[in-house]
Amino acid sequence: MLKLPLKVRLYTLLIICIGATIFISGIQMIIASNMIYPVLFFCMLCIVSESLAIPVENSSYISVSFAIGLMSILVYHPLISAVIMSMGILFYIEYKNGKYNHIFNTSIYKRMFTSGTYCISATLAGYGYLLGKNLVSYITLSSFNILGIVFATLTFIVTNIITCTILFSLIENKSFIEMLYKNTWIIKNFFAIAPLGIFMAIAYTNYGWFAVLLFFGPLLLARYSFKLYLDMRNIYFETIKALSNAIDAKDHYTNGHSHRVAHYSEVIARKMGLTGKSIDIIKTAAILHDIGKIGIEDHILNKPSHLTDNEFYLIKQHPSIGAKILEDVDFLGEVSRIIKSHHERYDGKGYPNGLKEGEIPIEASILAVADAFDAMTSNRPYRKAMTFNAAINIIDGESGKQFNPIVVKTFKDIMKENREMLINVS
Numbered sequence: 001m002l003k004l005p006l007k008v009r010l011y012t013l014l015i016i017c018i019g020a021t022i023f024i025s026g027i028q029m030i031i032a033s034n035m036i037y038p039v040l041f042f043c044m045l046c047i048v049s050e051s052l053a054i055p056v057e058n059s060s061y062i063s064v065s066f067a068i069g070l071m072s073i074l075v076y077h078p079l080i081s082a083v084i085m086s087m088g089i090l091f092y093i094e095y096k097n098g099k100y101n102h103i104f105n106t107s108i109y110k111r112m113f114t115s116g117t118y119c120i121s122a123t124l125a126g127y128g129y130l131l132g133k134n135l136v137s138y139i140t141l142s143s144f145n146i147l148g149i150v151f152a153t154l155t156f157i158v159t160n161i162i163t164c165t166i167l168f169s170l171i172e173n174k175s176f177i178e179m180l181y182k183n184t185w186i187i188k189n190f191f192a193i194a195p196l197g198i199f200m201a202i203a204y205t206n207y208g209w210f211a212v213l214l215f216f217g218p219l220l221l222a223r224y225s226f227k228l229y230l231d232m233r234n235i236y237f238e239t240i241k242a243l244s245n246a247i248d249a250k251d252h253y254t255n256g257h258s259h260r261v262a263h264y265s266e267v268i269a270r271k272m273g274l275t276g277k278s279i280d281i282i283k284t285a286a287i288l289h290d291i292g293k294i295g296i297e298d299h300i301l302n303k304p305s306h307l308t309d310n311e312f313y314l315i316k317q318h319p320s321i322g323a324k325i326l327e328d329v330d331f332l333g334e335v336s337r338i339i340k341s342h343h344e345r346y347d348g349k350g351y352p353n354g355l356k357e358g359e360i361p362i363e364a365s366i367l368a369v370a371d372a373f374d375a376m377t378s379n380r381p382y383r384k385a386m387t388f389n390a391a392i393n394i395i396d397g398e399s400g401k402q403f404n405p406i407v408v409k410t411f412k413d414i415m416k417e418n419r420e421m422l423i424n425v426s
Contacts, residue, residue: 008170012113015163019086019116022123026083035076039084041209042072045216046088052220053092064220066156066190069122070197071212073152074144075204078126085122086115113167121159128155142202149198157190243288257374262286264370271410272366282363285338289367292322292339319343320352342367345402357404365404369395369411372403388415 004012030039049065065088072081090111094101103111132148139146161180169179196215203211265286269279293301296318300311307315323340326332341355341364348356376391386394392415399408 004171008167011167011170012109015116015120015167016109016112017116019112019119022079022082022119023086023115026077026079026119029077029079030083033080035080038209039076039080042068042084043087045212046084047091047093050088050092051094053094064193064196066193067197067200069118070125070153070156070194071201071204073122073126073129073156074149074198074201076126078123078130081126082119082122085118089115089118117160117163120163121156124159125152125156128152141198143205144198144201153190153194157187160190161187243291246294257378258287258290260374261289261367261370264373265366267414268366268370268407268410269363271414272362272407274363278363281334282338282366284332285335285342285363286367286370288322288326288332288335289339289342289371290318290322291325292318292320294325295321316343316351337361338363338367342371344368346404347401350402360404362404362407365407369403369407373411 030036046065046068049068050063053063053065065085068088069081069085072084075081076084091103094106129145129148129152132151133145136147137145141149165176165180168174169176172179200212200215203215262283265282266279269282274282296314300307300314303311319340319342323336326336326339329336338361340352341360344350344353344355344360344364346357346360346365348354372395373391376386376394377388379385392412395403395408396412399405
């Protein structure tokens with residue numbers, strides 16, 4: 001924590017202090033109300049849920065503990081629900097890289113900050129529930145107020161995301177809006193889990209703690225199923241990368257080219273507003289866009305001088321060859337279409353089918369710009385790498401000719417606003 005900028009340390013300390021004040025107040029209320037054992041029960045469920053959180057991209061996690069937290073918000077006083085949720089964050093155990101990480105061997109500041117965030121979010125969400133309940137008391141689900149549930153869920157999500165986004169923007173020295181956009185995927189996770197918390201609250205108030213355990217089992221099963229899905233997804237991408245490495249090994253002058261193009265394509269696609277499945281498809285297409293070169297003879301690929309007309313004709317077959325290789329694989333059908341079109345031109349003078357403008361898939365247009373940029377800024381057998389500025393100027397000059405103008409504008413905006421985001425390939 002001491003190595004962080006002063007503004008980050010002050011903000012972190014502020015959240016920790018507010019969270020600690022709420023936590024202590026909640027503990028005092030639990031003791032005064034003689035609710036130690038019920039609260040301990042839900043604390044243990046939260047700790048288990050957080051310990052089974054699933055790692056996803058960008059060092060983020062998906063956890064089902066929000067269901068337990070929302071249930072406590074609906075059942076208990078806001079300060080008590082804050083204690084329950086923060087205990088899960090403080091004492092979860094994570095198994096990573098063959099090692100168990102817990103409160104005694106990980107950053108206590110990180111845990112305390114996140115715990116403070118949850119304390120603040122849960123407390124405000126609890127009062128949000130009471131506000132909704134007071135505004136419209138007659139719309140209920142079982143014994144719970146529906147408007148209150150909506151207020152509680154929205155308040156928790158908004159408070160949690162804003163608090164964390166401010167920290168990220170301070171650490172990375174980026175705008176709040178930019179960092180907020182990167183973290184909006186968390187909203188879907190919260191909303192997907194919220195109904196489970198509501199049903200658990202109904203079950204608890206009507207049938208007691210045993211009914212909560214009956215709901216907790218399916219929660220863990222859902223977690224296990226999603227974990228299997230992510231594992232299969234990772235295996236899929238590792239297989240794709242292995243194929244890409246085989247291509248790079250064949251054409252040693254373009255070693256690493258496919259991975260860089262995948263990175264550039266992803267950054268451009270995100271800037272253009274593509275999300276989720278579309279991002280996965282374009283990354284896969286970018287990694288495999290040159291797979292058709294497997295069908296091209298080595299002496300042509302690695303020729304140190306300019307190609308003859310016949311040799312260039314053979315090179316121009318690689319998009320069709322690549323598409324043919326992948327078209328019979330069901331889950332790569334869309335990838336095959338993109339690969340086949342990534343050398344089409346906006347003015348219709350490209351290959352293999354002479355598509356133009358809107359006939360070209362937008363993913364292929366993105367891939368074309370990313371591919372050209374990396375090709376121009378990499379050493380080739382017949383020329384040295386260009387500078388980034390020279391490559392950008394050429395791409396800009398081909399806007400509306402070789403490249404889709406919208407993609408070119410997005411590419412230029414990225415280079416102008418945050419060049420490091422594009423060229424810093426991880």
